[in-house]
Amino acid sequence: MLLSYYDAELNHIEQVPLKLSPMWFLLRENVKLGGDVTVTSFKKAADSILIGIVQSDEPDAGSVMLELGDKPLELRQWTITDSAGAQVRVGLYNAEFGMPLSGALFATPRKQDRNR
Numbered sequence: 001m002l003l004s005y006y007d008a009e010l011n012h013i014e015q016v017p018l019k020l021s022p023m024w025f026l027l028r029e030n031v032k033l034g035g036d037v038t039v040t041s042f043k044k045a046a047d048s049i050l051i052g053i054v055q056s057d058e059p060d061a062g063s064v065m066l067e068l069g070d071k072p073l074e075l076r077q078w079t080i081t082d083s084a085g086a087q088v089r090v091g092l093y094n095a096e097f098g099m100p101l102s103g104a105l106f107a108t109p110r111k112q113d114r115n116r
Contacts (some may be wrong), residue, residue, distance in 0.1 A: 001017070001018045002015045002016065002017060002018065002019070003016055003018050003021045003030075003107075004108045004109060005022075006109035013108065013110075015046055015087050015108070021065060023078065023080065025037045025053070025070065026075075026078075033051070035051065035055070035056065036055065036056050036057065037053050037055060037056060037057065038053065038054050038056045039052065039053055040052040040053065040054055040059075040063065041065075044070075046065055047069065047070060047071065048068060048070060048076065049067070049068040049070055050065060050066070050067055050068075051065070051066045051068070052064070052065050052066075053065075053066065055058060060080040060083060061068060061082075061083055062081055062083050062099040063078065063080075064078055064079070064080055064081075065077070066078050069081075070112065074092075074095070075092060075094060076091065076092055077089060077090060077091040078090055
C-alpha cells in the first residue's frame, strides 16, 4: 500500500510505502503502542493526554506526538517531527462518524496543469 503526498507549491506528488510513513502504526487494523513502536513520553494534562512515539527499530528516523482528548477519549491532533527536526502538525476538528465516504477522497492526487 502506498501513501501519497501532494505538495501544491511544488506541484509534486511523492509516493512512499505506507510502512515508511511516521503514522503507519495508526493505520493498521490493530493499533498497539509497543513492539515495533516505542512510547517515549506520556503526559496527562487538564483535558488531554500527550503520547510521544518512535519506531523501535529506527528511533532516530523521527517521532510522532499524539494528542488525545480524554472526555471522550479521541485523537485530536498529531505532530510529526522528522530526523532533521522539521515538523508537520495535523488537527482533527468537528469529526463526524458513521457516515459514508466517497472513494474519490482516497484517490492519488494529480498534478495541476499550471498553464491553464
